[in-house]
Amino acid sequence: MNSFLPFTRPTIDEQTIAEVAQVLRSGWLASGPKVKAFEAALSQYCGGRPVRTQTSATASLEHALLACGIGAGDEVIVPAMSFVASANVVVRTGARPVFVDVNLDTRNIDLDQAEAAVSARTRAIMPVHLCGMPVDCDRVYALAERHQLRVIEDAAQAMGSSYRGRRIGSFGDLVCFSFHPNKNITSIEGGAVVGGSPEEVHELELHRFHGQEKSAADAFETYFAGGKANLTDVAACVGLGQLRRLEEFNARRRDLAARYFELWGEDAPLALPARGDAGHNWHMFAARLPLERLRISRLEFIEAMAARGIGIGVHYPAIHLFSAYRALGYREGQFPNAERIGRETVTLPLFPAMSFEDVGRVVHATNEVLREAKR
Ligand SMILES: *Cc1c(COP(=O)(O)O)cnc(C)c1O
Numbered sequence: 001m002n003s004f005l006p007f008t009r010p011t012i013d014e015q016t017i018a019e020v021a022q023v024l025r026s027g028w029l030a031s032g033p034k035v036k037a038f039e040a041a042l043s044q045y046c047g048g049r050p051v052r053t054q055t056s057a058t059a060s061l062e063h064a065l066l067a068c069g070i071g072a073g074d075e076v077i078v079p080a081m082s083f084v085a086s087a088n089v090v091v092r093t094g095a096r097p098v099f100v101d102v103n104l105d106t107r108n109i110d111l112d113q114a115e116a117a118v119s120a121r122t123r124a125i126m127p128v129h130l131c132g133m134p135v136d137c138d139r140v141y142a143l144a145e146r147h148q149l150r151v152i153e154d155a156a157q158a159m160g161s162s163y164r165g166r167r168i169g170s171f172g173d174l175v176c177f178s179f180h181p182n183k184n185i186t187s188i189e190g191g192a193v194v195g196g197s198p199e200e201v202h203e204l205e206l207h208r209f210h211g212q213e214k215s216a217a218d219a220f221e222t223y224f225a226g227g228k229a230n231l232t233d234v235a236a237c238v239g240l241g242q243l244r245r246l247e248e249f250n251a252r253r254r255d256l257a258a259r260y261f262e263l264w265g266e267d268a269p270l271a272l273p274a275r276g277d278a279g280h281n282w283h284m285f286a287a288r289l290p291l292e293r294l295r296i297s298r299l300e301f302i303e304a305m306a307a308r309g310i311g312i313g314v315h316y317p318a319i320h321l322f323s324a325y326r327a328l329g330y331r332e333g334q335f336p337n338a339e340r341i342g343r344e345t346v347t348l349p350l351f352p353a354m355s356f357e358d359v360g361r362v363v364h365a366t367n368e369v370l371r372e373a374k375r
Helices: 014-028 033-045 059-065 085-093 111-117 137-147 198-208 233-243 244-264 296-308 336-344 354-370
Strands: 053-054 077-080 098-099 122-127 150-154 174-178 190-195 212-216 221-222 284-287 347-348
Touching: 014 233, 033 053, 033 122, 033 190, 033 233, 053 059, 053 198, 059 085, 059 174, 059 190, 059 198, 077 085, 085 098, 098 111, 111 137, 111 244, 122 137, 137 150, 150 284, 233 244, 244 354, 284 336, 296 347, 296 354, 336 347
Parallel strands: 077 098, 077 122, 122 150, 150 174
Antiparallel strands: 053 190, 174 190, 212 221, 284 347
C-alpha cells in the first residue's frame, strides 16, 4: 500500500532549512535584513516594480484597497468564485463587494458581467487568477481605463504565471501574491503587494506597522491606528529559498498537469480544467464531478478517494452563498456558474514532489470510483 497522497504539499529544501537555522541563531527574528532581501528579490522578479510584504495575502489585499483610499460608500467588483478572502477584504474596508459570475471552464471573472456591474460608486475591480490561470489582462485594464477604476489583482495563486509572455506582477496596477504553504511558493504564511505610487507604497508600510513611522532613533509619528502585519525574517528566509526554485516548481507542475491530460485523453469521467497556455502555473488541478450522472455525492467521492489513499480538496464554495454574504442581500441563482463550480469542484493532487506514477494512481482511483458510482 502506498502512503497517503495529499492534494498539495510544500517542498522545502535542506539549504533553506540550514539558512533558517542561521536566522534563528542571528538574534534578529522579526522584520530585518531577510525581509529586505526577499522584497528586493520579488521586485527583481517583477521587473523592478516596488514590493512590500505582509503576513498574508489577505493583509496584502486589504492594505492595497486601503492604500487606494477605498472604503465606506465604495463598490468593488469581485468574482463570486474565489477564496472568500477576495470578498472579505472589501467588506473589511467598509466598501461593498459587487459579485459577478465566472466562466464555467476558465473559472475566471466574466468581464461582460463586470462591465455591466459598474456603477457610479464603483472604485475598483478585483480579478482573480484562479488556479493560476491568468485572466484576460488586456480586457481587464481596458475596462478599468474606460471607467476610471483601480485594479487590485488577486494573484494569490498566480506566482510565476504569465499573460502573453509577461509575468503577472511585472505590469498592471496593484498585484497581490500569497505565500501560504499551499501556494506555488511559500514563506509559511506571507503575502506581497507589487506596484503602487511612492505615496501608496508609503501607505502600505504604515498599514503593516501601527500606522507608525520612525524618523530618527528617538522620533516616532503615528498617523492612524494601524494594525500589524509585518513579515518575520524567518518567513522571508523561507520565501527566498522558495523563490530560487519557483521556475523549476512550476515547470514540474506543468508536466504533471500535462500527464493528467495525457492519461485521460478525451474520455475523462469528470470535467477536466481548461488547459490554458504556457503562462498557466498550474497552482491547482481542479475538475468538476458529473453529479447528475452519479449515485454518490461529492462528499462520498472524497471519502472513497481517501480510502484509496488520495487527498481531494474543494476550491471553492461560491462566496455569495455564505451567510455573511446572504446577509448583504445575495441569493442562490444569481451566479449559476460559480454555484455549479461550488457544488461540483474537486481538486486533484498536484505539487512538485509528485511523480508521474502518483498521477497514474489518482487517474486510476478516480476512474474506478466514478465507474462504480455511475447511475
Ligand atoms: C490563498 C488565497 C488568498 C489568501 O491568501 P493568504 O496568504 O492565505 O491570506 C486570497 N485569495 C486567493 C484567491 C487565494 O487563493
